[in-house]
Structure formats: structure tokens, C-alpha cells
Amino acid sequence: MDGSNLIPPRSVTRFAESDRYRAEIHGLVVGGAHTYSKGDDQFPALSPAAIARGEGGRVWDLDGNDYVDCGLGLGAVSLGHAFRPVIDAVHAAIEQGAAFQRPAAVERELARELLAMMPGMERVKFAKNGSNVTTAAVKLARAFTGRDLVAFPGNHPFYSFDDWFIGATKVANGVPDEFRALSRTYRSTDPESLAAAFRDNPGRIACVITEPEDFIPNPPEVIREVERITKANGAVFILDEMVSGFRAGLPGSYTGLGLSPDLATWGKAIGNGFSFCALTGRADIMDLGGIRGNEHPRVFLLSSTHGGEAHTLAAARAVLATYREQDVLGHHRRLTARVTEGWRQVVHDRRLEGAITVHASPWRVILACADRAGVASAPLRTLLLQEMIGRGVLCQGYFVPCFAHTDDEIETVISAFDAAAAVYALALDHGTEDFLVGEAARPVFRKWNGCRQVCPASPCPHEMGCRQHP
Ligand SMILES: Cc1ncc(COP(=O)(O)O)c(C=O)c1O
Structure with missing residues (x-):
């Protein structure tokens, strides 16, 4: 037509x-x-x-x-x-001060409420960015297992701005080769590719970190098989619910899919735009970052000036309350x-x-x-x-x-x-020429900002994400 x-x-x-x-x-x-x-x-x-x-x-x-x-x-x-109830909660909290020399009392309330919504999750740690909690999960897994490698689906868009993830992308400039050598990727649609990574790196993969769902939904058996392979190989299974959390289900995808992650990471929808993220998980792994007990060397886990910013935590509490009270x-x-x-x-x-x-x-x-x-x-x-x-x-x-x-x-x-x-x-x-004004959008993960020459080959061998070969 x-x-x-x-x-x-x-x-x-x-x-x-x-x-x-x-x-x-x-x-x-x-x-x-x-x-x-x-x-x-x-x-x-x-x-x-x-x-x-x-x-x-x-x-x-x-x-x-x-x-x-x-x-x-x-x-x-x-x-x-x-959103009015969240804004009101934030206003009320700001009236009481934003940051203190000891934890804000609201930290206990939010921790209780969050863990009560998350079957199998025994401890929580708050942060301001998703990248910080995924990186913290990887660090804990390495300490818990004594292994050095981290595996994740190479076909997934994003897990962290930190070296363990960015080193495996086309924008690895600034990441030492030694760090890049510690990451392994597999295909999220193909659990056998993960099994192969375990076979190729015996006793070395500390954890598998993955989102529970792909853009093109997989049958649930696929992610269940990823969990099975991970645990059968003695690695920590980390589910990144940054995107799916408080959207795919409550609290996220894992309960509906029948998964039991050792650690899980949360952010985005849980704060309705406020900078609130969380790492949750099994007590025996999470407590490596604690300050009690002397059975193991300590892990310096998440620690930041603004990690417990009071009005942000109040925002998260208001979000949780809205989800509890309304459909x-x-x-x-x-x-x-x-x-x-x-x-x-x-x-x-x-x-x-x-x-x-x-x-x-x-x-x-x-x-x-x-x-x-x-x-x-x-x-x-x-x-x-x-x-x-x-x-x-x-x-x-x-x-x-x-x-x-x-x-x-x-x-x-x-x-x-x-x-x-x-x-x-x-x-x-x-053709798009008569319709599109300006340049086409380019991939985030490209090595160069733009093509300085016209590449006759496809895909572009220069990895430039150019207009000819995006
Ligand atoms: C699946 C996933 N994990 C982690 C992150 C990192 O979160 P943040 O941007 O808050 O650092 C993102 C961000 O888009 C994400 O999509």
C-alpha cells in the first residue's frame, strides 16, 4: 500500500x-x-x-x-x-536530613521490606548504580569460590561499566589485557555454550551472571539449564534483575521462572527513577562482606558516602508500598x-x-x-x-x-x-535518503566514533559503526 x-x-x-x-x-x-x-x-x-x-x-x-x-x-x-506518593515520601525524608555519620534508620526498614518480598534472599546491600552491584556480586563470587573467571552471555547488552564487562566489548580501550583475559562469554540461547566454557576452563569460573530473560523470550527451560550447569560446576549463579525486576514479576523474574539464584542484583524500576540499587543473596556468600565472624578473610564489598542516602531509600520504600497496595x-x-x-x-x-x-x-x-x-x-x-x-x-x-x-x-x-x-x-x-534527516544512530559498543573512510566490506572490518556498515 x-x-x-x-x-x-x-x-x-x-x-x-x-x-x-x-x-x-x-x-x-x-x-x-x-x-x-x-x-x-x-x-x-x-x-x-x-x-x-x-x-x-x-x-x-x-x-x-x-x-x-x-x-x-x-x-x-x-x-x-x-509520581506523587514517591515525591511526598522524598520531601518528607529530605526535611529530616539526607546523610548522617551513622546509618540512616530507614536502612533497616527498607532492608526488612525488601527481603520480605524476595524468597531465598537473606541479606541485602544498597548502592546507587547497577554497575556497582553487579561488580560487587562478581567480587563476592570470586572470593567465595577462590576462582578468577567470570562468565556472562556475550549477546546481552550490558552488565556493568566496570572492566570485567567492558573488557569483553568493542570499547575495551583502557582495559588491560590481563583483565580482559578473565572474562568468558557464552550465548544465552545455548546453554551448551556455557557448558563448553566450563569444560574449557576447569575449576576456574567463579560465577555466571545473567539476565533472566532475553529480548526474544527463550523457553524457561533455557535459563533453568544455565542455572543447573552453573551450580553443577561449583560456580555462583548471579541473576541480574536490573531490567526485569519489578516489571516481569514481583519481585522479578526468578520466582516465576522457578530459579534459585545465589545472588541477585536490582535497580531501575525499584526506585522509580531515584538512584537506588541493591545486591541480595545467600547469607553465607553475602556475609563475606560483613564485619563479624573470623572464619574467612574479609571482602571489601560496597562502601560509599551516598550508598544509604536517606531520601532515596524513602523513595524505594514508597515504590514498594505502591506495588504492595496497587496492581x-x-x-x-x-x-x-x-x-x-x-x-x-x-x-x-x-x-x-x-x-x-x-x-x-x-x-x-x-x-x-x-x-x-x-x-x-x-x-x-x-x-x-x-x-x-x-x-x-x-x-x-x-x-x-x-x-x-x-x-x-x-x-x-x-x-x-x-x-x-x-x-x-x-x-x-x-531508500532512507529522502526521509531520514541527519545520521543514523550508531551502536553504543563501537571501537571508533565514526568512519573516516568508506569501507567496501561488510561487516565493516574497522568496527567503526559507520553509516555504511552499522
Ligand atoms: C541488565 C543490566 N545490568 C546492569 C546495568 C547497570 O546499571 P546502571 O546503569 O544503574 O549502572 C544495566 C543498565 O542498563 C542493565 O541493563
Whole structure:
């Protein structure tokens, strides 16, 4: 279908303040952002450079444009931007002071509440960043087992900004080879590849750290087999519930999947955007970081000035209370199902099967963009985002819900996708050049910032994530 006459015009066209921001920010902030996946190279040129404010399921940019928010602070905002009960709890806590010379009393309350929600978890340690808790879990596992290697799925996007993970990516500059040699990767869809890693490194793998779910959901037996292999080989099984926690289930995926992780890591949705993360696990492993008992040498675990920041912990308590008192996950699931159904219908109606694939689980929806031959295409993906943003939906290729999202907002997410898909269909036939403004988005994990030459080969041998070979 040639939808060219039927495509609704873009409603968001003003990016003057955003363009000024983009022009200045890289001379101030390295990378222009404090998370690479929020960077300018991850978005189309016609997009907000920064967000001025958010409320519920919407955000406003520097030019006053407002958007339905599909990404919600990298999945962190589970209830809604500026969600009133959380904000009230934070205000009340701030009135009482933020940091003390001894622990804030709220630490005990939150620890009790958290562990009560997490079967099998006997101890907790708080932190401000997910990377810190995953790294702490790896350290504990090494101390507990006396082994040096760490294994994780190489096809998963992210576990930490620390060397044990980044050393295994294309952006390993600055990570000594000796550190890189301590990481092993396997394929999350193929437990046998993990078994092979154990066979190839007898007695050396301290832990397997993995997310419980893939973008394209695996049968539950796959992750159960990963757990079985890990434990059968005497390694520590660490489940990273940073993304799935308080979204896939309560508290996360592990109970529903029938898993018994030795350690688990949490963040994002648990704080509704506040910087609260947690490491939980078996007492015998966690207590290596304790200050009592003399059976083993101590592990210097998480320790930081702001680890127990009182109002952040109050925010987390308010989030937990909201989940206990209201059917947050029921709302999430209903909206996720509607987006899945709506986006799939659009793909069908616009005859885009094979070019746009809607990967869905009950708690998130992810878009894969390809050309007519089914080859992944960064320019087409960027075009899709550009056209959705132009119709008031801030989308980075996936949808996660928040409790404050309304049905009307979800219909906007679907209608914007429909208009964007119509443009996508035209670009499939005529190329993206006439439709995409600016450069295509680039992979976060690329060795170089940009291609300084045109690479005739595909994939690009220079690992530059260039426009020709993203
Ligand atoms: C699965 C997973 N683990 C760990 C992290 C690191 O969390 P943070 O960005 O809070 O350091 C992320 C971040 O996106 C993540 O997706």
C-alpha cells in the first residue's frame, strides 16, 4: 500500500533549543550525557536533545514539545514521572536530613521490606548504580569460590561499566589485557555454550551472571539449564534483575521462572527513577562482606558516602508500598499487551512483516528493524524513531509501561507507530535518503566514533559503526 497521501503530518517540528543544546553540550560534558545510551548518537537529528521535565507517562523537551514516554529513564520509571506518593515520601525524608555519620534508620526498614518480598534472599546491600552491584556480586563470587573467571552471555547488552564487562566489548580501550583475559562469554540461547566454557576452563569460573530473560523470550527451560550447569560446576549463579525486576514479576523474574539464584542484583524500576540499587543473596556468600565472624578473610564489598542516602531509600520504600497496595503489574501487563497487539496489527496492515519485527513479552515490547531482505538496518530504525518522535512519542525502539500511562497515551503510541510505519514502507522502496534527516544512530559498543573512510566490506572490518556498515 502506498500510504504517502495518508501519512499524518508531524506534529512536533520545533527543535531550535534542542539544536542549541546539542551544539554546546559536547564542549561541556564528555559524550554529551551521563549514560551512553542517552547520547546524541543514539537518536535521530530530529529529536529532543534533553528533557526539561516529566509528569506521569509524558515528558517535555527544551522547546516545549511533549511526548508520550516509551523508555522511561532506561526503564527506571515504573510508576510515572514525579509520581506523587514517591515525591511526598522524598520531601518528607529530605526535611529530616539526607546523610548522617551513622546509618540512616530507614536502612533497616527498607532492608526488612525488601527481603520480605524476595524468597531465598537473606541479606541485602544498597548502592546507587547497577554497575556497582553487579561488580560487587562478581567480587563476592570470586572470593567465595577462590576462582578468577567470570562468565556472562556475550549477546546481552550490558552488565556493568566496570572492566570485567567492558573488557569483553568493542570499547575495551583502557582495559588491560590481563583483565580482559578473565572474562568468558557464552550465548544465552545455548546453554551448551556455557557448558563448553566450563569444560574449557576447569575449576576456574567463579560465577555466571545473567539476565533472566532475553529480548526474544527463550523457553524457561533455557535459563533453568544455565542455572543447573552453573551450580553443577561449583560456580555462583548471579541473576541480574536490573531490567526485569519489578516489571516481569514481583519481585522479578526468578520466582516465576522457578530459579534459585545465589545472588541477585536490582535497580531501575525499584526506585522509580531515584538512584537506588541493591545486591541480595545467600547469607553465607553475602556475609563475606560483613564485619563479624573470623572464619574467612574479609571482602571489601560496597562502601560509599551516598550508598544509604536517606531520601532515596524513602523513595524505594514508597515504590514498594505502591506495588504492595496497587496492581501496578496488572496495569503494566494490560498496556504492554495493547501496544504489542497494536504494533503487530500495524506491521500486518502495512505489509511490513520481515522488515519490522515486534518482539514482545508480557512486560516489554522491542522493535527490530530490517530492510526487505531481513538485514538489520540502522538508518531504517532511526527513521522509524524520527517519525514517532515527530508525532509526539519518544521511542528508542522499545516500549515499557509505567503505572501512570493512560489508555489514551497508549493509543497515541500505536497511532504514531502507524504513521511512522507508513514512512518506513516508503523508505523500504525508495531508500532512507529522502526521509531520514541527519545520521543514523550508531551502536553504543563501537571501537571508533565514526568512519573516516568508506569501507567496501561488510561487516565493516574497522568496527567503526559507520553509516555504511552499522
Ligand atoms: C541488565 C543490566 N545490568 C546492569 C546495568 C547497570 O546499571 P546502571 O546503569 O544503574 O549502572 C544495566 C543498565 O542498563 C542493565 O541493563
